[in-house]
Amino acid sequence: MDSQNLTLVVDGLSKLYWTKSRTPGGGIQPISFTLEPGTFFTLLGPSGCGKTTTLRCLAGLEHPDVGRLSLGGTTFFDGEAGDHVPLNKRNIGMVFQSYAIWPHMTVFENVAFPLRVRKELKLSGEEIRQMVTQALTTVGLAGYESRSATQLSGGQQQRVALARAIVRKPGLLLLDEPLSNLDARLRDEMRNELKRLQKQIGITTIYVTHDQVEALEMSDVIAVINAGQVEQMGSPRDVYDRPANAFVANFMGATNFLSARLSADQPADSRGTVALDTGETLDVWFPHAVRRTDRIAVSMRPDVIRLAAAGSDNPEGGNRLTGTVVSSGFMGNIERYSVKVGDEIIQVHQAPDAHFDSGSRVDLLFRPERTLGLLENRAEVVGAAA
Amino acid sequence: MHPPPARARRRRPRAFRASVPSLIMTAILCLLVLPPLVMLFRTSLVNYEDASAPYSLINYVKLIEDPLLYISTFNSVFFAAGATVVSLLIGATVAWIVERTNAPFKWLAYVTTIVSLGTPAILYVSAWIFLLGRAGPVNQLWKEITGSFQPLVNVYSIPGMMLVEGLLWVPLVFLLCGATFKRQNADLEEAARMSGGSVFDTVWRVSLPLAKPALYGLAIFIFIRNIEAFDVPVLLGTPGGIKLLTSDIYLSMTRVPPDLGHSSAFAIVMILFVSALLYLYGRVSANADRFASVTGKGFRPRPFDLGRYRWIGGFVIILNFLLVLALPVLAVLWNSVTPFVRGFSLKAFSTLTLENYVHVLTDSYYLQLALNTVFVAAISATVAIAVTAVAAWLSVRKWPASGPLNQLASLPIIFPGIVLGVAMIQLALRTPFGLYGSIWLIAIAFIIRYLPYGMRYAQPAVMQIHRELEEAANVSGASQPGTFRRIVLPLTAPALLAGWLFIFLVAAKELSIAVLLAGSRSKTVAVAMFDQWTNGQAGEVAALGIIWTIAMSCCAALMMALSRNDMKSQGTL
Numbered sequence A: 001m002d003s004q005n006l007t008l009v010v011d012g013l014s015k016l017y018w019t020k021s022r023t024p025g026g027g028i029q030p031i032s033f034t035l036e037p038g039t040f041f042t043l044l045g046p047s048g049c050g051k052t053t054t055l056r057c058l059a060g061l062e063h064p065d066v067g068r069l070s071l072g073g074t075t076f077f078d079g080e081a082g083d084h085v086p087l088n089k090r091n092i093g094m095v096f097q098s099y100a101i102w103p104h105m106t107v108f109e110n111v112a113f114p115l116r117v118r119k120e121l122k123l124s125g126e127e128i129r130q131m132v133t134q135a136l137t138t139v140g141l142a143g144y145e146s147r148s149a150t151q152l153s154g155g156q157q158q159r160v161a162l163a164r165a166i167v168r169k170p171g172l173l174l175l176d177e178p179l180s181n182l183d184a185r186l187r188d189e190m191r192n193e194l195k196r197l198q199k200q201i202g203i204t205t206i207y208v209t210h211d212q213v214e215a216l217e218m219s220d221v222i223a224v225i226n227a228g229q230v231e232q233m234g235s236p237r238d239v240y241d242r243p244a245n246a247f248v249a250n251f252m253g254a255t256n257f258l259s260a261r262l263s264a265d266q267p268a269d270s271r272g273t274v275a276l277d278t279g280e281t282l283d284v285w286f287p288h289a290v291r292r293t294d295r296i297a298v299s300m301r302p303d304v305i306r307l308a309a310a311g312s313d314n315p316e317g318g319n320r321l322t323g324t325v326v327s328s329g330f331m332g333n334i335e336r337y338s339v340k341v342g343d344e345i346i347q348v349h350q351a352p353d354a355h356f357d358s359g360s361r362v363d364l365l366f367r368p369e370r371t372l373g374l375l376e377n378r379a380e381v382v383g384a385a386a
Numbered sequence B: 001m002h003p004p005p006a007r008a009r010r011r012r013p014r015a016f017r018a019s020v021p022s023l024i025m026t027a028i029l030c031l032l033v034l035p036p037l038v039m040l041f042r043t044s045l046v047n048y049e050d051a052s053a054p055y056s057l058i059n060y061v062k063l064i065e066d067p068l069l070y071i072s073t074f075n076s077v078f079f080a081a082g083a084t085v086v087s088l089l090i091g092a093t094v095a096w097i098v099e100r101t102n103a104p105f106k107w108l109a110y111v112t113t114i115v116s117l118g119t120p121a122i123l124y125v126s127a128w129i130f131l132l133g134r135a136g137p138v139n140q141l142w143k144e145i146t147g148s149f150q151p152l153v154n155v156y157s158i159p160g161m162m163l164v165e166g167l168l169w170v171p172l173v174f175l176l177c178g179a180t181f182k183r184q185n186a187d188l189e190e191a192a193r194m195s196g197g198s199v200f201d202t203v204w205r206v207s208l209p210l211a212k213p214a215l216y217g218l219a220i221f222i223f224i225r226n227i228e229a230f231d232v233p234v235l236l237g238t239p240g241g242i243k244l245l246t247s248d249i250y251l252s253m254t255r256v257p258p259d260l261g262h263s264s265a266f267a268i269v270m271i272l273f274v275s276a277l278l279y280l281y282g283r284v285s286a287n288a289d290r291f292a293s294v295t296g297k298g299f300r301p302r303p304f305d306l307g308r309y310r311w312i313g314g315f316v317i318i319l320n321f322l323l324v325l326a327l328p329v330l331a332v333l334w335n336s337v338t339p340f341v342r343g344f345s346l347k348a349f350s351t352l353t354l355e356n357y358v359h360v361l362t363d364s365y366y367l368q369l370a371l372n373t374v375f376v377a378a379i380s381a382t383v384a385i386a387v388t389a390v391a392a393w394l395s396v397r398k399w400p401a402s403g404p405l406n407q408l409a410s411l412p413i414i415f416p417g418i419v420l421g422v423a424m425i426q427l428a429l430r431t432p433f434g435l436y437g438s439i440w441l442i443a444i445a446f447i448i449r450y451l452p453y454g455m456r457y458a459q460p461a462v463m464q465i466h467r468e469l470e471e472a473a474n475v476s477g478a479s480q481p482g483t484f485r486r487i488v489l490p491l492t493a494p495a496l497l498a499g500w501l502f503i504f505l506v507a508a509k510e511l512s513i514a515v516l517l518a519g520s521r522s523k524t525v526a527v528a529m530f531d532q533w534t535n536g537q538a539g540e541v542a543a544l545g546i547i548w549t550i551a552m553s554c555c556a557a558l559m560m561a562l563s564r565n566d567m568k569s570q571g572t573l
Ligand SMILES: Nc1ncnc2c1ncn2[C@@H]1O[C@H](COP(=O)(O)OP(=O)(O)OP(=O)(O)O)[C@@H](O)[C@H]1O
Pocket: A017, A018, A025, A026, A027, A045, A046, A047, A048, A049, A050, A051, A052, A053, A054, A210
């Protein structure tokens, strides 16, 4: 079968765990998405939000409560019709968080396993050898065939796991935090490697991580999940620049929030004015529609704010707040300031050319188009629209 | 916060298919475990004096009215408690010295344990009867030194029985305690030393309290084993006129005609007693891990520097070696080369002979015994391990309907050996196909008896396999049976093999069940030793014992090697 032409359709798939007291105790609320062949799709969210649960439902390791799941023309699961393709017949490749390399087999046997257990393929020993060699070459482990799997480094184990997942040309590749066990340097390296491999094989891939940098760099589409619910689904740029709400903005990278109110409804992609709880007004950009009654969190990333001595003029116009420097820290390429504005502490990153002492009064200047007006908490309307 | 979807939980037909393996296992286990229990209970309700009478509690009434029950119970408890103290004192001390200090001669402690594991208990008992008997070397020496006519020790007494039984269990206590001490984190002891504590302070205030929950659990476990003990009560208690629970059951079964009702009622009482103790054991050992210092990868306990007390540690190890291994084995060796039982003296050296060995090695009767024993031990070890490996896998992975598997496989632990023997006789008498007196009856009884042991080895072995290793096989396209065969079995193999050897060893020396079930053609080595000993053929027993001990010690050594490897690999899997 040709792995290039399989569209994955996930429709309202859900799996909830229940605590003894019959309250929901985790899992994933209904989730839907359709992936074109070759898409690199990332499930991103904090620990315990239901990423692994989703992945296990797709793999067939978990039996979903409701929903539909199909790959290409084959329906794997249909809650209505009661269809269920057993997991060992799904032809899905998966890399586990722990790699799950079998310690009693060599590298070769580990990778050959998916071919050996599928008797219906009737592969000869020679074919198996060729396919394994090809898979190992793809991941850059040619020559390691006879090594015992336990004699490998973390990065090599991860590659073996990957080779094992792709050896029988699956229709879908699932990766559960495959990089989380590696040290920072190796993680960086493997990130590029993985992305390159995925493009080379052209396989639809679902990737689970809680590292937003990883997600941004690798993905075609990101789904941000929080407590079992999809907060936003979109391209990396979309999710980063136009977060659906305060949670997404915060999860995609450090940011400052100020609570504010609206005076009128705002359509999507519009500019408008909000009144901060402290009384000042700010010009902000609304990436998504909000209603007059919604609580607003104004989000400014630390690197879009410019510091200036209090009272200096502001030729570009835009927003201005005034505060007192509480502390500063030199971090090499930037200098990090904590500035107290009203009762709030605002983080600011500055190029370290100018320095402001603690206790000095400063103006914080930032452009309206980089000042986002977001829903303070999740709103089902926005999530569904994405 | 989020309302649960209305159709969240729905039973699917899939659930039934997935529960088929567990249901089959449950059926197999029920078939093995329940009949003895039911049969025992039934027989205990039959009035044997009046065959037409309906089921009644008459046997229980007679039992309760008989003061013998209370005497036996008291004796059993007193004996078991004393023996437990003896084995715990010696075993725990030696284990601590070996596992946690830098004392010399540690290897000697392992040799002692390995050889003891392979030696039938009856051999030890006979050796101690010889050593401590009225005309034995100890009493002789005492008489010569003091000129007194009174012997120093009377081995046919409760203290004598305590000593012998206590020494019998030292090797097991050593092994189990060793495992506990090994897990203790040396940092805790070193912290105590850094804070200014002496060696004694540290042991008394830190090491011992840390090991306490585990030691309590072990004490109850050994106590139960001692309550169930058979060899010492029959060989030492009965001649000395001391009645214990197990010897009472044995006597009422070997009386002509056997008193089935009485022994069954007795057996049920004993099962209840043991169950209560096991419940206590469960409660205590559930807490045992509370204190266990968690070990991570690369954790290696550092030995405690005893300083100038090192030689005391070495001395204790040597003493343990002498008491548990050297003295009894020397006594047996001596008996095996003397033509008739006689005390130890220089004069006797001129009469030494290898005749007993020649006899044992050439007589086909002994070959038959050895074959019988190896056969039942191998069959029961194989079946018990095979059944529990599957049951443990189903239950650890929480297959549908696997809930009762663990309990069922562990249930036979409530049967003292002699009680299971009584139950199996009654079952055999009711089965049409000549089971009674055949070797298969013994094999089935052993399988039942050792299921819990198998579970003990199989369950942790499966738990140790990271779940994702199996899931990776499933996702790769392997069916569940394929996953079990290709992933679970190879990974648990070392533990299962160690379990197999352990069951093989205990089955090969088990006496209390076999002594009731063996027919003339289905005797095992332990039963033959028992018969010959009671017939006064001590020399041949001794020769047979020496040869048998050597063979079994090799198995024991293999088992220890496997278990050690297994412990080592736990960190890396
Ligand atoms: N078998 C289970 N039974 C009950 N609750 C479970 C089970 N598996 C997961 N959960 C719960 O469901 C929630 C989601 O778990 P999941 O493993 O999907 O999280 P995750 O997003 O993968 O987290 P992490 O990043 O830590 O791996 C958690 O709150 C967890 O406690």
